[in-house]
Amino acid sequence: MEERGSPDGDPARSLEQGPEGPETPIQVVLRVRPMSAAELRRGEQSAVHCSGTRTLQVSPPGGGPDVAFRFGAVLDGARTQEDVFRASGVRRLGELALRGFSCTVFTFGQTGSGKTYTLTGPPPQGEGVPVPPSLAGIMQRTFAWLLDRVQHLGAPVTLHASYLEIYNEQVLDLLSLGSPRPLPVRWNKTRGFYVEQLRVVEFGSLGALMELLQMGLSRRRSSAHTLNQASSRSHALLTLHIRRQTDDGVETKSRPSPDPPGPADASRGSRGTPGWREAVLCGPGWQREGGATGSRGELMLEANSINRSLLALGHCISLLLDPRRKQSHIPFRDSKLTKLLADSLGGRGVTLMVACVSPSAQCLPETLSTLRYASRAQRVTTRPQAPKSPTAKQPPRLETEILQLQAENRLLRSQLSQMDLKASGFSGTRVAWAQQNLYGMLQEFMLENERLRKEKSQLQSSRDLARDEQRVLAQQVHELERRLLSACYLHQPPLGPAPPCPCAMAPAPSCHALPPLCSCPCCHLCPLCRAPLAHWACPRRELHLPQVFGPKAPDGVPLSARPPPWVPPLQPWLCPVPPREVGPGLGHWGGGSWRRPGHLKAHLPPPNSPRPRSHSDWTETRVLAEILTEEEVVPSAPPLPPGPPNTSPVLRGGATVPNLARRLEALRDQIGSSLRRGRSQPATHESKRSPSRVLPPC
Numbered sequence: 220m221e222e223r224g225s226p227d228g229d230p231a232r233s234l235e236q237g238p239e240g241p242e243t244p245i246q247v248v249l250r251v252r253p254m255s256a257a258e259l260r261r262g263e264q265s266a267v268h269c270s271g272t273r274t275l276q277v278s279p280p281g282g283g284p285d286v287a288f289r290f291g292a293v294l295d296g297a298r299t300q301e302d303v304f305r306a307s308g309v310r311r312l313g314e315l316a317l318r319g320f321s322c323t324v325f326t327f328g329q330t331g332s333g334k335t336y337t338l339t340g341p342p343p344q345g346e347g348v349p350v351p352p353s354l355a356g357i358m359q360r361t362f363a364w365l366l367d368r369v370q371h372l373g374a375p376v377t378l379h380a381s382y383l384e385i386y387n388e389q390v391l392d393l394l395s396l397g398s399p400r401p402l403p404v405r406w407n408k409t410r411g412f413y414v415e416q417l418r419v420v421e422f423g424s425l426g427a428l429m430e431l432l433q434m435g436l437s438r439r440r441s442s443a444h445t446l447n448q449a450s451s452r453s454h455a456l457l458t459l460h461i462r463r464q465t466d467d468g469v470e471t472k473s474r475p476s477p478d479p480p481g482p483a484d485a486s487r488g489s490r491g492t493p494g495w496r497e498a499v500l501c502g503p504g505w506q507r508e509g510g511a512t513g514s515r516g517e518l519m520l521e522a523n524s525i526n527r528s529l530l531a532l533g534h535c536i537s538l539l540l541d542p543r544r545k546q547s548h549i550p551f552r553d554s555k556l557t558k559l560l561a562d563s564l565g566g567r568g569v570t571l572m573v574a575c576v577s578p579s580a581q582c583l584p585e586t587l588s589t590l591r592y593a594s595r596a597q598r599v600t601t602r603p604q605a606p607k608s609p610t611a612k613q614p615p616r617l618e619t620e621i622l623q624l625q626a627e628n629r630l631l632r633s634q635l636s637q638m639d640l641k642a643s644g645f646s647g648t649r650v651a652w653a654q655q656n657l658y659g660m661l662q663e664f665m666l667e668n669e670r671l672r673k674e675k676s677q678l679q680s681s682r683d684l685a686r687d688e689q690r691v692l693a694q695q696v697h698e699l700e701r702r703l704l705s706a707c708y709l710h711q712p713p714l715g716p717a718p719p720c721p722c723a724m725a726p727a728p729s730c731h732a733l734p735p736l737c738s739c740p741c742c743h744l745c746p747l748c749r750a751p752l753a754h755w756a757c758p759r760r761e762l763h764l765p766q767v768f769g770p771k772a773p774d775g776v777p778l779s780a781r782p783p784p785w786v787p788p789l790q791p792w793l794c795p796v797p798p799r800e801v802g803p804g805l806g807h808w809g810g811g812s813w814r815r816p817g818h819l820k821a822h823l824p825p826p827n828s829p830r831p832r833s834h835s836d837w838t839e840t841r842v843l844a845e846i847l848t849e850e851e852v853v854p855s856a857p858p859l860p861p862g863p864p865n866t867s868p869v870l871r872g873g874a875t876v877p878n879l880a881r882r883l884e885a886l887r888d889q890i891g892s893s894l895r896r897g898r899s900q901p902a903t904h905e906s907k908r909s910p911s912r913v914l915p916p917c
């Protein structure tokens with residue numbers, strides 16, 4: 220049978236030429252424990268025997284060909300704990316750990332196969348009874364070797380430890396100050412998987428480390444079953460963090476790991492601070508079916524949990540074997556165990572697996588399963604990589620590339636500065652001029668912009684003002700029109716009991732466009748056009764006059780007795796002829812009545828005598844307009860334009876009613892155009908002027 224591997228069984232030997240970068244297989248050592256006293260009592264036969272230092276042969280019960288399995292080292296039951304420590308190559312891993320590599324040692328095998336014994340020795344024989352040094356496991360021997368090695372390094376080294384167990388898929392801190400509580404497993408890009416809030420304890424001596432180990436071991440859950448009187452019910456993971464200054468005085472960063480608390484954090488990052496080195500020692504073990512172990516209830520639950528995580532571990536190992544699938548997703552997240560072993564199995568770590576088997580033929584199925592697992596695991600490779608400091612020496616290819624890039628950078632910079640020089644030499648003046656002028660132009664534009672903004676806001680307010688004035692003006696015009704029409708109406712001889720409609724007198728606009736002059740419901744309507752008539756034409760004027768003009772006139776004369784304000788004084792014919800006399804000095808018109816000086820009555824034209832409109836009519840209208848203007852000036856009316864003295868403010872220059880009509884027409888035009896202008900564009904300063912200034916001269 221062919222045998223491969225190193226004869227001395229040192230799995231770390233292949234790393235001596237440089238583990239950094241190239242793929243390195245997981246090193247696997249097989250340990251076969253001796254037959255236990257119980258197995259011997261039961262007369263069980265051995266189904267395995269070693270062939271050389273690296274091969275195990277399995278003889279199936281009942282005959283048949285042997286099956287051989289090859290590993291880095293095969294250690295039979297006669298080998299001592301010291302033999303295992305030496306042959307497994309753990310010291311070599313310790314050296315790599317001191318150089319900054321992340322190293323992992325883990326045991327694997329059936330329950331009762333000797334995993335705990337291999338790592339930590341036999342269970343303590345009593346409270347406080349230490350394990351005899353000769354039976355101490357890999358962990359104690361590694362600790363002793365490491366601390367001795369650290370003392371001879373000649374460089375300051377800081378050591379920390381953490382210890383956890385995975386019990387029923389819960390991570391518990393075995394070094395916690397209080398009762399352990401489940402801790403979360405997190406992941407980030409720099410640290411990979413890590414346990415949050417895990418206690419990391421600094422130690423300075425082997426004794427202190429041993430105390431921590433004992434503390435964790437005593438806290439671990441264990442139970443008795445038919446195959447093991449002190450069976451571990453959890454996976455356990457002890458981690459040593461080693462931080463030291465390298466020989467060249469440069470800090471070497473380790474792979475991300477849980478940060479230690481306290482002073483170590485304070486010194487982190489300072490020059491010469493040693494990088495962290497990490498060694499992981501753990502001991503999971505897979506369990507048999509409940510029927511074989513006699514497990515019931517909680518034990519069964521624990522066994523299932525342990526086996527599930529080991530199945531996940533086996534699945535990851537199978538996937539890691541396939542080089543194509545190794546590049547893709549590996550389900551490390553399937554269990555806490557695979558999460559925490561992810562870097563050891565498929566990352567940058569250096570890993571040693573110690574597979575443990577029982578020699579008993581009764582355990583052959585489990586032994587074969589373990590052997591197949593271990594055979595697959597040793598084909599899994601990692602890429603061990605020590606953390607590098609920023610100043611660490613780069614590989615030659617990278618160094619060359621960096622130098623080339625730096626040279627290119629220098630060249631490009633110099634070309635750029637030359638181009639700047641040329642540009643400034645050829646057209647320096649123009650550039651300066653352009654810069655100056657552009658700057659000046661920019662300033663001008665900004666000032667102009669500011670000025671235009673102010674002007675725009677002024678124009679907007681002017682426009683609003685002009686609109687208000689136009690509104691007032693329009694009201695005035697309407698009022699003037701109303702009074703004018705009313706005044707004209709007064710000159711018409713009475714045509715009967717109802718007064719004539721103003722539309723018969725006013726050429727334009729038609730009375731339909733006029734606002735209702737009397738809002739009372741009893742108001743008369745024009746018999747021609749049905750437009751409401753003025754309030755003074757209302758037969759029931761007495762009733763609503765106070766609503767229109769207030770209850771009392773300033774002179775104390777009752778409103779009902781007052782003539783309409785537009786009645787011209789001292790013009791006898793202006794007085795409308797009442798249909799009948801109701802008393803001296805009292806004229807009656809329709810349903811209303813008003814008082815007029817008695818002397819006027821003598822000048823009244825004869826009743827019901829139609830009279831053509833004459834020049835004097837227009838004159839009277841002018842007088843009426845004067846009265847109206849003087850007596851009832853709208854408070855908001857704009858000042859009237861200056862005109863020749865001794866002329867009416869409205870009909871200046873001897874204007875007559877046609878003038879007034881023209882003026883009103885012009886006024887309307889002006890209003891219309893102003894409104895149109897106001898709608899289409901902002902008003903100018905001119906718009907702020909009094910509307911009277913834009914009226915055409917009368």
Ligand SMILES: Nc1ncnc2c1ncn2[C@@H]1O[C@H](COP(=O)(O)OP(=O)(O)OP(=O)(O)O)[C@@H](O)[C@H]1O
Nearest residue numbers: 252253330331332333334335336341447450451504
């Ligand atoms: N190489 C050995 N020499 C002498 N005794 C051993 C050896 N290996 C194991 N034993 C004994 O076998 C028994 C079971 O070993 P151990 O507890 O280490 O198994 P295990 O794999 O850790 O089991 P579990 O997974 O259930 O915890 C213990 O009593 C232990 O002392």
